[in-house]
Amino acid sequence: MESNLKNFYIADEQSIYLLSANDAKKLRDWVELCKTQLRKMGYSNVEMIGKGAFGFVFVGTDKNQTERVFKFSRITLAQNIRERLEEEGYMLNLLNHPNIPAFIDFQSIKKQGILVMHRGKGIDLHELSKLRGRLPVSTVIKIAIQLANIIKYLRSFTMLSASGQFENKPIVHGDIKPSNLMWDEATETLSLIDWGSCVFAQLDENAQPVVNNVMELMSADMQNTNARLGDVYFIGDEQLNGALSNTRFDEQGAAATLYAIASNQNCRYGYNAIPPSSLGLPKAFAQTLNHLLSHDEELKCHAGDQFINHVQQMENWYLPDLELEPESAYIPIWNKRSNTKLDTVVYSSRKSFLRQQGIHSALYGVKDAQLDKYYKNYLQGMGDNEKAFVATVSRLSEFPIVGGFAIHWLEDGVYVDSNLNLFDDVYRKSVTETVNNIIDIARSLDLRDGIFKSCLFDAKNTIHVERENENQQFELTHIPNIPFEITHTPEVEQGKQHSYFEDGDDPDERLRLPEQIMAHIVALNEIRHTGCIIFEVLPKHLKIHNYYNLLDKTKVGEFTFHLNGILQNIKYIDDVGVSGFMKLPYKDAKLFCYQTCRSDLYYPQDPKSFIPKNS
Numbered sequence: 001m002e003s004n005l006k007n008f009y010i011a012d013e014q015s016i017y018l019l020s021a022n023d024a025k026k027l028r029d030w031v032e033l034c035k036t037q038l039r040k041m042g043y044s045n046v047e048m049i050g051k052g053a054f055g056f057v058f059v060g061t062d063k064n065q066t067e068r069v070f071k072f073s074r075i076t077l078a079q080n081i082r083e084r085l086e087e088e089g090y091m092l093n094l095l096n097h098p099n100i101p102a103f104i105d106f107q108s109i110k111k112q113g114i115l116v117m118h119r120g121k122g123i124d125l126h127e128l129s130k131l132r133g134r135l136p137v138s139t140v141i142k143i144a145i146q147l148a149n150i151i152k153y154l155r156s157f158t159m160l161s162a163s164g165q166f167e168n169k170p171i172v173h174g175d176i177k178p179s180n181l182m183w184d185e186a187t188e189t190l191s192l193i194d195w196g197s198c199v200f201a202q203l204d205e206n207a208q209p210v211v212n213n214v215m216e217l218m219s220a221d222m223q224n225t226n227a228r229l230g231d232v233y234f235i236g237d238e239q240l241n242g243a244l245s246n247t248r249f250d251e252q253g254a255a256a257t258l259y260a261i262a263s264n265q266n267c268r269y270g271y272n273a274i275p276p277s278s279l280g281l282p283k284a285f286a287q288t289l290n291h292l293l294s295h296d297e298e299l300k301c302h303a304g305d306q307f308i309n310h311v312q313q314m315e316n317w318y319l320p321d322l323e324l325e326p327e328s329a330y331i332p333i334w335n336k337r338s339n340t341k342l343d344t345v346v347y348s349s350r351k352s353f354l355r356q357q358g359i360h361s362a363l364y365g366v367k368d369a370q371l372d373k374y375y376k377n378y379l380q381g382m383g384d385n386e387k388a389f390v391a392t393v394s395r396l397s398e399f400p401i402v403g404g405f406a407i408h409w410l411e412d413g414v415y416v417d418s419n420l421n422l423f424d425d426v427y428r429k430s431v432t433e434t435v436n437n438i439i440d441i442a443r444s445l446d447l448r449d450g451i452f453k454s455c456l457f458d459a460k461n462t463i464h465v466e467r468e469n470e471n472q473q474f475e476l477t478h479i480p481n482i483p484f485e486i487t488h489t490p491e492v493e494q495g496k497q498h499s500y501f502e503d504g505d506d507p508d509e510r511l512r513l514p515e516q517i518m519a520h521i522v523a524l525n526e527i528r529h530t531g532c533i534i535f536e537v538l539p540k541h542l543k544i545h546n547y548y549n550l551l552d553k554t555k556v557g558e559f560t561f562h563l564n565g566i567l568q569n570i571k572y573i574d575d576v577g578v579s580g581f582m583k584l585p586y587k588d589a590k591l592f593c594y595q596t597c598r599s600d601l602y603y604p605q606d607p608k609s610f611i612p613k614n615s
């Protein structure tokens, strides 16, 4: 836990720009090797199309000009986990459904397994919602219908047994989430991919053991679950808590996915603060989602049946796209231009206070590659709203955005200082919704005293210094420049800037920086600017993340001198850990009142008579 903490702020996967030079090279070489292998196997136009916790995924064209998808397991994973790729192929090979890209082959080349399958057309829902923000109601419902049909198919799956009889063998996908669903916008067709967590269900939807004969009943292991852990941001309580695998698991993944794409979030946990009833969805559907996401067993089962059985009704709904409540930004998001593509990383400190004491930790003792990837064990001990808050903040790393914000919870409300700069306006809607989600979840937290700070920087500007071991000094043979923009702005009142030091020491930051560096940081604090600098010291690797905007053009020389001074003195660093400093332009923060949850907003029963609110 302690060692994970040092790196917890790197959302999802480490940016390649933050890996050590050696690790980045290894990764690039390995991807090249996979591509070369596929070309040798006779495929052309080979390119990487995705990666997950378990594998790297490529596409290539065969001799008949048909696209094929290839999944390679990560070489860094333990052998028993890598072997799962073959099991994934076995399960996929059993299935035959228009919404499931079919299995083609499983090949093993020098211990490297390759799963070959059809391509799910389109773009995955995680990417789509990142690009579009909250998806239109009609799209959400079309996706819901297809999901319900897939789950129905899996529930009623039968297989020919050794005795020649067809037997019930319901199947659990186990990892339904936006990034595992491809959506073809042209044909509005959904494909469910990634069958790596798929198993035969031990229990049916009535919680009865799935057994076809007495022999099976006697040999069935009903003490241990055969379920796999899906993505902890999307799976339901039972799967998370290690219950026997159950056909209802996928209703949970489906509900979390539908909620996420309807609200532009990347997890299920925000449903208390931003309930499905506030998303402009048809009332009956919002209620079903709300019940499915709840912790009430009976409500969940009932809603699950409704979801699966009311597909035909949903197909008849008339749902033209209506702008029920245009979403405007709660805080400013500035437009910026850049010639290069940004690789945003979010660094958030001051998270400890979000952890609730005494909450039973379901994740203790769980060893799974998914957890390693997501650093999600950091979330243990947090309530649902707190988890949603952290997850929504980390969603910002998906966008080309730099700057930062500080949220203060005080008795009279939630104060937000911010400086957010978006480098591609295509994402404005999605970023606005994400920032508004962060603030609304912050307003719902049961806190009246606390500070949360988050810095967003471009990983491409991170300065790396490596050393052989912890006893050596960090040394730069050539001192690079820490880049900064200059935006001259008139002087604001004294004390109006959010300073580096006003929030006091951060309990989550363990690194003590040497005086020689601190002297320059103190001097920088006196110069009018915004930005952040974060020191991440690992035993063999120092990373200095940075983003700066100088607001006083008369201070270019001084500013450069102190930034340079920091780098000149890295040899004095004698500690490991993380420490960061952030400065924001104004201190007249925006104030938001507390609220339990967003208010109700339903799709009108008679859309034809809908009159926009602001007309």
Ligand SMILES: Nc1ncnc2c1ncn2[C@@H]1O[C@H](COP(=O)(O)OP(=O)(O)OP(=O)(O)O)[C@@H](O)[C@H]1O
Binding pocket: 049, 050, 051, 052, 053, 054, 055, 056, 057, 069, 071, 101, 117, 118, 119, 120, 121, 124, 175, 179, 180, 182, 193, 194, 195, 196
């Ligand atoms: N059959 C397919 N057709 C199209 N794209 C695919 C297919 N399989 C995988 N992909 C792409 O590759 C990405 C990663 O694949 P997949 O989810 O199978 O990997 P994983 O390592 O199991 O991921 P996770 O971390 O979600 O478990 C997907 O999000 C998707 O974009």
